[in-house]
Amino acid sequence: MRWTMLDSPIGVFTVATDGTSVCGAAFGPVEHADTEPADEGARQAVAELRAYFAGERTDFDVPVTVPRGSEFERAVWREMTRIPYGETLTYGEVARRVGDPGAARAVGVACNRNPIPVVVPCHRIIGAGGKLVGFGGGLDRKIKLLELEARVTLQRTWT
Structure with missing residues (x-):
């Protein structure tokens, strides 16, 4: 590596x-x-x-190999890659999508353990009610990533 x-x-x-x-x-x-x-x-x-x-790419084509993780974590990380660019899901919604509706906190732990942030977009997962909670890179980075994606999405929608 x-x-x-x-x-x-x-x-x-x-x-x-x-x-x-x-x-x-x-x-x-x-x-x-x-x-x-x-x-x-x-x-x-x-x-x-x-x-x-640079706002020129909205997804990644590079192959990804996840080196570790429990079955649940891997399910959460796969679900993260399905969240469209410029959109967010709550921890609870991700828990429901991976088949364990009561596991919102466990989704948060899986986000924290994500070995490939940005490419596997854990920044797109937010707290209930739209709260920006927790991010391994710090909330300032999470905000910048979400702002980048929102700006690019708006530019592409309106131009």
């Missing part, structure tokens, strides 16, 4: 690849990370992330 750092509107963002697919991501720098992509998977991931942060 190799890490590559890139600058973004949410600060340094670091992505891990295994040569062909994304297998991790982190907010901030990671020790021994490259500043230039070292392999095809990293080149594709960095290019797609740069386009996403």
Whole structure:
């Protein structure tokens, strides 16, 4: 696994690849990370992330390999990838969609353990009543990501 750092509107963002697919991501720098992509998977991931942060891309095509997680966590992470760009779901709604309506808090734990934030968009999950609660990258980053997606969605709708 190799890490590559890139600058973004949410600060340094670091992505891990295994040569062909994304297998991790982190907010901030990671020790021994490259500043230039070292392999095809990293080149594709960095290019797609740069386009996403520039508002030019609304989804990711780069292959993803999730390196860990319980069956429930993996179900939550799959459900996250189904949330359309620019939209949000509540923790409770995600719990219902994965078949455990009483597991809203467990969905929050799964969000916190998401090994590939942004690409697997845990920032699109919000609290009941639209509250912005919890985010491994900090609420300021969650707000910036949601604002980016809202702005791009509005621009695409009205132009």
